[in-house]
Amino acid sequence: MAEFDVDLFVIGGxxxxxxxxxxxAGHGARVMIAEEYRMGGTCVIxxxxxxxxxxxxxxxxxxxxxxxxxxxxxxxPTFDWPTLVANKDKEIGRLExxxxxxxxxxxxxxxKTRAVLEDANTVxxxxxxxxxxxxxxxxxxxxxxxxxAIPGIEHVISSNEAFHLPALPKRVLxxxxxxxxxxFAGIFAGFGxxxxxVYRGDNILRGFDEDVRTHLRAEMExxxxxxxxxxxxxxxxKHGKDYTSHLSxxxxxxxxxxxxxxxxxxxxxxxxxxxxxxxxxxxxxxxAVDHWSKTSVPNIYAIGDVTHRVNLTPVAIREGHAFADxxxxxxxxxxxxxxxxxxxxxxxxVGTVGLTETEARQQFSHVDVYKTSxxxxxxxxxxxxxxxxxxxxxxxxxxxxxGCHIVGDSAAEIIQAVAIxxxxxxxxxxxxxxxxxxPTAAEELVTMRTPTARHVREAAAE
Numbered sequence: 215m216a217e218f219d220v221d222l223f224v225i226g227g228x229x230x231x232x233x234x235x236x237x238x239a240g241h242g243a244r245v246m247i248a249e250e251y252r253m254g255g256t257c258v259i260x261x262x263x264x265x266x267x268x269x270x271x272x273x274x275x276x277x278x279x280x281x282x283x284x285x286x287x288x289x290x291p292t293f294d295w296p297t298l299v300a301n302k303d304k305e306i307g308r309l310e311x312x313x314x315x316x317x318x319x320x321x322x323x324x325x326k327t328r329a330v331l332e333d334a335n336t337v338x339x340x341x342x343x344x345x346x347x348x349x350x351x352x353x354x355x356x357x358x359x360x361x362x363a364i365p366g367i368e369h370v371i372s373s374n375e376a377f378h379l380p381a382l383p384k385r386v387l388x389x390x391x392x393x394x395x396x397x398f399a400g401i402f403a404g405f406g407x408x409x410x411x412v413y414r415g416d417n418i419l420r421g422f423d424e425d426v427r428t429h430l431r432a433e434m435e436x437x438x439x440x441x442x443x444x445x446x447x448x449x450x451x452k453h454g455k456d457y458t459s460h461l462s463x464x465x466x467x468x469x470x471x472x473x474x475x476x477x478x479x480x481x482x483x484x485x486x487x488x489x490x491x492x493x494x495x496x497x498x499x500x501x502a503v504d505h506w507s508k509t510s511v512p513n514i515y516a517i518g519d520v521t522h523r524v525n526l527t528p529v530a531i532r533e534g535h536a537f538a539d540x541x542x543x544x545x546x547x548x549x550x551x552x553x554x555x556x557x558x559x560x561x562x563x564v565g566t567v568g569l570t571e572t573e574a575r576q577q578f579s580h581v582d583v584y585k586t587s588x589x590x591x592x593x594x595x596x597x598x599x600x601x602x603x604x605x606x607x608x609x610x611x612x613x614x615x616x617g618c619h620i621v622g623d624s625a626a627e628i629i630q631a632v633a634i635x636x637x638x639x640x641x642x643x644x645x646x647x648x649x650x651x652x653p654t655a656a657e658e659l660v661t662m663r664t665p666t667a668r669h670v671r672e673a674a675a676e
């Protein structure tokens with residue numbers, strides 16, 4: 215009898231786990247994968263994909279408003295929230311089917327059930343079946359964090375529930391200042407809701423470039439979104455169908471819905487990590503891994519949000535692929551977590567890659583800043599009060615571009631291409647030598663010639 219039933223058992227059918235299963239199977243491994251909810255994980259089912267669909271839908275009101283400046287007369291439109299939700303569900307169902315089919319086509323076996331670790335080589339399914347695996351991959355992702363158990367926390371929804379609301383709330387309070395909070399603020403505002411954002415920090419988008427944070431906040435406030443910083447929700451009362459959120463600054467806000475988007479934590483609880491001897495990283499609460507995604511147990515690996523390294527879907531996919539190539543493909547691959555492009559699908563969009571100005575000035579002695587803010591060509595006709603921000607950070611000693619930050623329409627699409635140049639260590643001279651594509655907003659990236667600031671850090675005295 216064989217010592218192991220399979221070469222690899224993957225716990226979690228999200229983007230990272232699915233990629234790992236498919237690639238490992240392609241290398242000839244016997245693979246099983248278990249998912250207790252729906253194949254596709256956070257991104258496909260309740261994250262990036264449905265959110266982007268909602269964002270696109272909420273943009274339509276802006277297109278209609280802008281149309282008059284271009285000669286269009288459009289009758290008063292109507293919007294039906296249940297239709298949006300139903301069509302979104304149909305698309306998510308289609309994608310879920312594709313994920314399942316692709317895994318099965320690769321030769322891996324799919325179990326639509328919960329799986330937990332019994333020991334370092336044994337996985338137990340919810341039906342009681344046990345599977346012996348030579349290698350185990352933990353890809354259980356993350357889940358929304360509601361924070362401290364304040365009075366009335368049971369009245370608060372997360373982004374998970376926001377995708378399935380029976381009706382569009384007229385007034386929404388969102389606590390949080392990161393990706394998810396700001397994206398949903400734009401979504402609800404775009405569909406006509408009165409939106410208030412509450413955030414404990416001094417400004418939204420902590421960790422992003424300061425100019426990006428300031429610019430986006432100003433643009434969101436122009437759209438009528440109220441942003442309250444330096445305070446938190448301390449209590450939520452329910453009165454019939456309405457809610458009153460009490461804030462730490464002594465004020466209170468009435469709304470039809472209260473949503474918290476204050477971060478996510480790794481799904482590490484109750485999956486048997488302690489039985490298998492898998493260590494938790496005390497700094498971030500995720501599964502502790504090395505540069506090969508290997509845990510404290512030599513034959514158990516972990517990828518994606520459950521490690522709490524860089525919680526982005528393409529990163530999980532890259533980690534899953536690298537794991538499979540390394541362990542089963544005889545082609546060792548380490549994932550480079552530096553210079554990862556990212557986007558916030560707020561309104562307007564944010565696209566960024568590389569270092570912020572603060573990070574650049576901490577790491578390099580000479581930093582040149584190129585920055586511009588301008589009205590996009592569309593707004594000259596539509597009359598919309600909006601501005602685009604573009605910013606490049608350059609190492610003044612080597613001329614290498616260290617970071618690029620964009621706030622404006624299609625920022626994500628632009629930054630994906632720019633990320634290639636930054637990853638290749640392109641110089642400002644390379645940008646300057648590239649002929650502009652006119653008329654576009656992106657041409658500003660190759661036409662900014664004069665630094666708006668130069669920073670030189672004096673050497674420490676002996």
